Amino acid sequence: MTVEGVRELIEEFEAEAARDRDSEETPEVGIVMGSDSDLDTMYGAYEALSELGFAEVTDLEDPPEARFTFETYVVSAHRTPKLMDAYASTASDRGLDVIIAGAGGKSADLPNMTASLAYPVPVIGVPVQEKSVSSVIGMPTGAPLTAVDAGKSFNAALSAVQILAREHEELRNRLVEYHEGLQGEVAAVSRDLHESGTPGFRAQRDQ
Amino acid sequence: MTVEGVRELIEEFEAEAARDRDSEETPEVGIVMGSDSDLDTMYGAYEALSELGFAEVTDLEDPPEARFTFETYVVSAHRTPKLMDAYASTASDRGLDVIIAGAGGKSADLPNMTASLAYPVPVIGVPVQEKSVSSVIGMPTGAPLTAVDAGKSFNAALSAVQILAREHEELRNRLVEYHEGLQGEVAAVSRDLHESGTPGFRAQRDQ
Amino acid sequence: MTVEGVRELIEEFEAEAARDRDSEETPEVGIVMGSDSDLDTMYGAYEALSELGFAEVTDLEDPPEARFTFETYVVSAHRTPKLMDAYASTASDRGLDVIIAGAGGKSADLPNMTASLAYPVPVIGVPVQEKSVSSVIGMPTGAPLTAVDAGKSFNAALSAVQILAREHEELRNRLVEYHEGLQGEVAAVSRDLHESGTPGFRAQRDQ
């Protein structure tokens, strides 16, 4: 019952896994989601990776110049289980170092199944909705997956880069730089609120 | 305290049960809901059955030509308990093979009572709201009913057809065909997202 | 990474699917659960099927004499995803008419994945714990599965037999007989409570 479009993707994953590309050529991070309706929520992962200097691979034969890259796919656990299997089972051989997997609904099985099939590649689950948290996080003993809070794909990407940063001082520095920017913003707004006073600050803000 | 309109419907159900129509003439699937305010949620069952080639019976004396048919009624457990009783108690004799029963609110008793009264005709409960799930699914041991998630009347209809498909190869084929269509859509969107890249895909989509 | 014990089971499922046994020889109902720690909860399905005259197949080459049979396996979605896939993907060809799939925990993916892979064979999900209900029932549109309440494997088996009873008058009769027994018990206890009075009834009961 596997239709042609699905079969082609499966074959491409398997072909890529069979090649022996250098790890610098393959994407470090794989982003998968259960439906393109999850894309707006998963966009945070794109933003965080872009902010930290990663580029998206859309054609493995013509990869971006950036040293660190990621790829993005839609894979449905319940509608295309064989495609999910192929994506996850080939992940290690395709050179992925960490996978960010997002799914919505109450039966958000994609992150869990991806973690089981891609093991021991680490998978960070992103519950796309609040009601997905329980299903994503609840893995039984022996089946590792870590999760971020509902909708926090941005943080999932930061966590993915924290994992990679252990080997790449450059990524560690980018993480620190990003964080210092955040801290500076808090300090600025704190001083501004205190010195303008509550009504003054609100007036400015609402201008 | 049974008013005339209710009494007439009860009599029609009983008259139909007393007739001995050929099973090909009677609807395979019965759809009931607690209120016409549930209709937009229950419309998914109509859509799924229509997609799989079922036609709606509105006049048993003048049935549609389609081989597989269904009927639709409003029956309120709390306002018209006697009508509910008549609908469900006559279901088997009226030729129904499976019932899809939807109800909203916290006391969504219609699917449960229908399952008890129509037994052993299988009943698939559709909680019309999230808060109805618990009441619909919570049947005691010995009183069977299966349920879909809140609002998933479309899936309830697929499940009903899965039940019928055991006898009807034709329905099995329609289910497979429908599913292949779904898979093809996932494959297409997955390839598109991957090859367009995240911003490109979003740009196309939002055009 | 598939170990030998798993590989052997997969091969057996595939070999069985390749054979062309008569449908009377193969089990009608398949029971799967995520772990043998679920067995006490899933035992209700065994009890209900036994009560309705089904026998358990433990060796397909030496099947029980009973007309209706079932089989039982442990299959873990998260620890043995390839085994789960083989079990469910071969279900139709192995002659199963309906599957009862139970899983515990918050990420109770086994019923969902089984439903997706065995499609269009109907799957009845049994949440083994209260916290599994949400994950079992929450399937997205297009991916049908029906569920019973937490722990209600007995009812899942009744529902499975309701599905089979459409073709087998004999099963319909057994269901009715079982139900009449239940009703008789309620009537007896009701009369007893009423006629003994509350303290009298309790005294008898606690003797």
Next chain:
Amino acid sequence: MTVEGVRELIEEFEAEAARDRDSEETPEVGIVMGSDSDLDTMYGAYEALSELGFAEVTDLEDPPEARFTFETYVVSAHRTPKLMDAYASTASDRGLDVIIAGAGGKSADLPNMTASLAYPVPVIGVPVQEKSVSSVIGMPTGAPLTAVDAGKSFNAALSAVQILAREHEELRNRLVEYHEGLQGEVAAVSRDLHESGTPGFRAQRDQ
């Protein structure tokens, strides 16, 4: 499919409804519950009514001497829906003034259906378990039922007597007397705790 034991009870309810007993001879309060496993929880209603001078009727031909009486039955919404219907539909004609209906589980339909069928006799619902509260209380607009908290059958009986007390000064006095007893106990324990001091009070209590 109605078995003999159920049919007999139904006939007795109908016969009693057809008689025209004086209202002093019939029980004021009817207690029904979905299963005899609910009896320990529903026992509070028995206790409260007994405390307020009501006697339990176990044989209508040989009623207790007490002016105020009640009756107790088991009636299952899901296993014996026709018995439930007969019980509730005849309630008014059998002389009941108020019904206390208890049920457990998530689909605690008995109080709701009883309220619909016995209307306009007031029904007080008792959720036998915490998880039954939502199903008992959630009646739609137009279908009245009032509920007490999970397990509070004692309070349901007090509420039933509050309803009856409007006509019967004697019951009003018993309610007041009962309440004064409660207040006296609080006052005594409050004084004792204060004057003994916390450790002293605990020491006495644990003696």
Next chain:
Amino acid sequence: MTVEGVRELIEEFEAEAARDRDSEETPEVGIVMGSDSDLDTMYGAYEALSELGFAEVTDLEDPPEARFTFETYVVSAHRTPKLMDAYASTASDRGLDVIIAGAGGKSADLPNMTASLAYPVPVIGVPVQEKSVSSVIGMPTGAPLTAVDAGKSFNAALSAVQILAREHEELRNRLVEYHEGLQGEVAAVSRDLHESGTPGFRAQRDQ
């Protein structure tokens, strides 16, 4: 710390309690709510009582002609506890037969405290918001109050009239008549949906 406006109302309640009006002159039903922001939710009680022929008393010296009447007040448990006390403590002497008390928020104490202070006058609690249900219903043993579901002030009024209907055949008849109207509506819509078919019915409705 009791301000003048509050003191005046308290004095009026006490003066009215001290009078000895005939029960036909005093309102049967008292409606109280914690804030005028609850009025839109509590309006259902007004509607139901009006539908059943009750009139609102706004001036006890110039009561409406209707045989059955009710009164409406705002009383805040947390902002005006002394006013609440006076309202409830005088309820019985002011001739009220039943009180409908609504409150919102998580600490919806008004119905509970009113029930304690007006005892043994029956109080029906209306949780104005979903989050108020738990606080309204959760009375301890010995302190009776019955509740309707969140926002169901309409049903609370029907329940109040069910209580009154025991003495007043006229009210019983109005309740039955109201219910027959409801049933007729269900029957009409059910027939219409069935005979028009789902798309036809929706088309008409959306015209």
Next chain:
Amino acid sequence: MTVEGVRELIEEFEAEAARDRDSEETPEVGIVMGSDSDLDTMYGAYEALSELGFAEVTDLEDPPEARFTFETYVVSAHRTPKLMDAYASTASDRGLDVIIAGAGGKSADLPNMTASLAYPVPVIGVPVQEKSVSSVIGMPTGAPLTAVDAGKSFNAALSAVQILAREHEELRNRLVEYHEGLQGEVAAVSRDLHESGTPGFRAQRDQ
């Protein structure tokens, strides 16, 4: 309907309020709870106050020698509303500086009503059970009360002393001393766990 025992306590509260004791003679902290069944949970407040050098007053005519004292009463919002009113309304005049009020159940009204009636004396609410948290904390705007977590009467007492410590350097010092003790314990156990290693630490502990 106020019984003698209650009336006597009310009179004693009022008499004490009318006296003009020096603030050093009256208890700083009042502990009230809805039932003596709450005492084991509320015992934490006794422990914390005792640890910080407070003594319990059991006879105002013969107060303890300690500079800082507290009193303990049982007061039920739903069974003895007039006693609760008297306790709280006289609190300020009886010299209480802060009240710790604990109640269990879902309708945990005692802390809320005490806060409203004792205002502006600060009240710290202790939900005696998890299900009491929502009812205790949910006060409307304008009606202040602060709460601790379910069962945390010990913390409520620390918070009460934090309030008093602003005026009494001595109490501030005791709070700091208590806290340093806690910190020392954490440091000791941390060092012990680290240096013994996990199995060694557990072995010691389980000896």
Next chain:
Amino acid sequence: MTVEGVRELIEEFEAEAARDRDSEETPEVGIVMGSDSDLDTMYGAYEALSELGFAEVTDLEDPPEARFTFETYVVSAHRTPKLMDAYASTASDRGLDVIIAGAGGKSADLPNMTASLAYPVPVIGVPVQEKSVSSVIGMPTGAPLTAVDAGKSFNAALSAVQILAREHEELRNRLVEYHEGLQGEVAAVSRDLHESGTPGFRAQRDQ
């Protein structure tokens, strides 16, 4: 990794703590929140303090003339933990008597950590969202913090002033006056609703 803006604020807090200003010159109340996106919710604290005659300090060298004052800062537990530490650790030495700390999200750690670091200065936690309540209130034994309900920063400020009012009769009077105003409003609206009748009151209101 502490950036300059943060370091400057830390140094200012420490410098201020090292000075020895008279307690009349320093703000009594400190308001902190985790993000300026919390400001609209925390604005209630500003409103309540302003209503009770407090002025906001925006420059310690040029304080407002009002006797009672407060200050406002943004401090993020998760983005600027060192800034939070400095704010809270210096609170006592900077003369703050009570802190109102608000935070949103599920990990609303700011109030908790502030309470631990500012100890024994009392901290009132404000959960900025409903989902923050659990995290704010759940402090372990020995680590005191009291909380108000989600969003109730207005009440937090009233509670803070209740704490201060023990020393300042003037504040006690302002609290009473504020409360009398509230009571007067309830009395006025109650009379108006009663005398206008429900439809009349609504008509006026909606004019």
Next chain:
Amino acid sequence: MTVEGVRELIEEFEAEAARDRDSEETPEVGIVMGSDSDLDTMYGAYEALSELGFAEVTDLEDPPEARFTFETYVVSAHRTPKLMDAYASTASDRGLDVIIAGAGGKSADLPNMTASLAYPVPVIGVPVQEKSVSSVIGMPTGAPLTAVDAGKSFNAALSAVQILAREHEELRNRLVEYHEGLQGEVAAVSRDLHESGTPGFRAQRDQ
């Protein structure tokens, strides 16, 4: 207010951070928990790491011979915030590659604060109780932490090793070997259940 025991630990962390040990000498994984009462839950992390060949460091001057090691400490966010700060702030300089942080209660701040202070060292949060999940997982955008389900410290350790395995083929192999063992167990129990039949399997098990 930092007591001596705490101060000594802080100094040791700082001294260790100032040294420049080779990364092979320092522990790869740090385990911290909020209280020694969490140790039984956190013991799973010890078990998993031990199973994968890690040894616990109890004395840095006398490290175990194993190539991969971990350390264990108790650090309380609410009772010893300065100790927590020192532990986390020095983590990177002390050579830790990943931290597993567990905490119980509703305000489980330790994992969150550790993640903020140890950044960019990755932190895996372990909610020690179900009620801790929400507080652990709910980090705001920009503050990364990933979490496992309540009590799943075993999985947290597997995830930590997945992170380390990217650099260490040896660890990758151990992970695979561990997983194959798990799979073999599932296959064995599945075959056993199937071939023994349900009652046979249970009989063996219960022997």
